[in-house]
Amino acid sequence: MPRPGRAALTRLSRHRLLGSPGAVAGLVWLAALVIASLTAPLWLPFKTEDQDFTAVLSGPTAAHWLGTDELGRDILSRIFAAAAGTLGTSMITVIVGVGLGTILAMLAAGAGERTETAISRVTEVMMSLPGTVIILAVIGAVGTNIPLVMAILGILMSAGIYRVILGQAKSLQSQLYVDAAKVDGLGPLGISVRHVLPGLANTVVVQAALIFAVGMLIQAGLAFIGFGPPIPQPSWGGMIQGASQHVYDAPWMMVPTGAVLALTVLSANAIGNALGKAPNAAAPHLPSAADRRQRAKAVAAIAAAARDAEETGDAGTDAGAKGTLSVRNLSVGVDNAGTGTGVQLVTGVSFDVEPGTVLGLVGESGCGKTMTALSLLGLLPSGVSATGGQILWNGRNLAATPDKDMQSVRGREIALISQEPMRALDPMFTVGYQLTATIRRLRGMGRSEARAEAHSLLEKVGIVDAGRILKTYPHQISGGMAQRVAVALALSGRPKLLVADEPTTALDVTVQAEILSLLRALVKDTGMSVVMVTHDLGVVADICDQVAVMYAGHVVENGRTAAILDNPRHPYTLALLAADPHANHADSMPERLATISGQVPQPKDWPAGCRFAARCQFAGSACLEPVPLLPSSAGDGLVRCVKADQLAIEGMDWLATDVPAGRLLPVSPVSSATPEPAPEQDSIVEKDLA
Amino acid sequence: MALFVAKRLLMALATVLVVAVLAFLLVHAMPGSPGAVSLGAGASQDAIDQLNRQLGWNDPLVSQFARWLGDAAQGNLGVSLIDGRSITADLANRLPVTASLAAGATILSAVLGVALGVTAAVRGGLLDRAIGGFVGLLVALPAFWVGIIFVYLFAVQSSVFPATGYVPFEVSPQDWALSLALPVITLAVGGAAFIARQTRASMLEALQQEHIRTLRATATPTWKILYVHALRYASLPIVAGIALQFIGLFGGSVIAEQLFAMPGLGQAVQTSVSTHDAPAVQGVVVIATVVVVAVNLVLELATKFLDPKLRAS
């Protein structure tokens, strides 16, 4: 996490504030209220105590815009006269509460576990107290000294604020730059003020706005039950209490004051909520009903496009052999309800998986491998959907299949294993429940039959004490064990195709090997096929028959595993191989491992030409044109590089890390300006390589 | 688990004790000696001093507190300075009123809040935004103001419910329910809004968990993913939120009791504070704390029981 600069933070805050109409309205209302109440003596038509006996309990009139109370006092004047006091004393609660809460949180985060435990205990106790009753007892002791009472209310509320801020303060405290500052000899106070506090600023402001609102409500509530500022000073709560005496004869009276109070609270809340909105929360794995409708539209669009293609006769809907997965020209994009031109995350991906074979989808993270894999089950995250192409499976185009029809495919025909076995299992239910429920659903078995099947499945995936594991919760077993359970879960519907998303990445090396050999055995025994997503070429070499190397949302090279690993044609494949310690053959192991400088470009930054150009050691001006996927000179694969043949002839390798800086092409973000490599740089590349 | 329960019990006891000390000190900081309060204006200084001596007001604070604690442990919270009635007996009469009010409001808030929050999270889109706006409005409305509006609508305009007063359950269960209706609804408006927010956030968080994808990948029906698995996962923070809300609603009953003229604990706090009735204030603060702490303890244990990680250990 980069250090949140103060300026960036203010920019962000401003952006979020002004982006929310509610917050803008709230700011305007609060500002107007403060100005109006501060200048009240200058413009108010009546003094707060002026009594107009000709208009007692009147509704709105020309003289009294908001009516009068039981003594004929002007309600408008009293509301604004009371505003400054209400807002000001609520600020006391904010300053004391948020101030104390923040200080406690920074103290707890900075001073070690003992202090944290102590402070947390005290705040827990504070939060479990009946605050209102205690505040009333305080009023008994100190009288209706509103500023003091509001300060004590702040102390009581600081506990909740501490709880909100603590986590963030702790994560800021554990940042690398904080360690660096410690090494530089900055004391704990200095660290808190210089490094932690700025990072907390937004949360603190959010809490301040919310506490301000609560403070106003409580203050008004106290005034309502008779503990407001001394009579005859007006207060909002006191005025509403006065109005409550006249519900029968003058119901209007409660409207203006209540509305002003509610609006003010609403304003503060709107500001707090706008600032506190998480910028981009993770997408739910089960989209909301509204998102599912959106998704259904996308699916219907693909189906319609496929029908049109069929009518015009140029459809390639040869259903393929049974059990073969054929992905044709698949694209996946972010939903964009309005314009229909959301960012594409995956474009033009095609591959085939024959029964009983394993296909590896390889590439760095952010290349669209996982999106491609999830689209096979129709399980793309909320807000993302397949936007075109075909996923042909047993005569059906899964890309154009509605979600409810996918239910008969998921688990029964195509199953999924995910990366983190611990998180893939439901922590709230036992392994046994999860397995038997799945088996009963997918195989239509009875309870005891399913139980026995669960037991034998666990044994099949190599779990010795299946009986015990069935009774455990996921947190009670190891990661390797959990992955075996996840495999068993995936097998429970006897699928023909297994989609495995980095199934070994989160595991220890020895466990990785076990899981891989388990998968290999399963492929052999059951004849199912596997789509294996991985960034690890060792895994590819170990288990895959075919490989598709993906970069920036499309396939850059594919073919048989042996061909790709021995004769890579695409520079990205070369680079991956050069950077992978396991994929290098022992005899040709280079002394230094290569790295690929830069990062996979963001989908919105993909250039029209070769998407790898910004990081490619061999990029030239020809690479600025769109590059097609063409038959490779090695084997029967395809490759997407204009220089593939040339590189093959010249036998060039991706060079190891400390390539002189000048040899590398500028890694400027591809989106900005033209990434036109200067000719002389191009020649430097050629020369160095020669 | 047993150790956990013991620890929590100990902490609850400590909390009550701390509040007892706090209340004792606050009461001693009240203006006017108990003698003066009890005898009222116009009493001679001699008589006041005499009564203060009798009440032990001049003893060292520690021994006064020890005496109070000893009596309180036996269920004797002293007598009111104003009318000499037993505070224990008085509070025992009032507790059921506030308890029905707070429990009713908590249950109603929980039911409405969870329903609204789950609907918002599950349906999404326009409905989510509409519920969000509605809930935001409810949070901002002062309970006492809402109460007056309810009185106006349901008691003044159409006399569906009695406007004020409380009928004990023993007298007439039906009238008891009717007399509670308006105050409970009044309190539940804000409570439901808070719980709705908590529920929505917790449900969304649950739906972001990776195991939801596993469930979908094994063709689990949507209703089961939502209402068995996600709701189960979200239940921990939701119950914690409800526990917190109970404390707020218990405090809010002070206002509801004032507005609807209900003879509960809140009213007792309010009158005893206004009349400087020291032992009554002290008693009611301690009793309120005991109730809140006890309910919290139960709900907290419930939360822990819902969490397999803690249950197993």
Ligand code: SF4
């Ligand atoms: S097309 Fe050009 S930039 Fe792209 S991989 Fe090939 S050589 Fe590199």
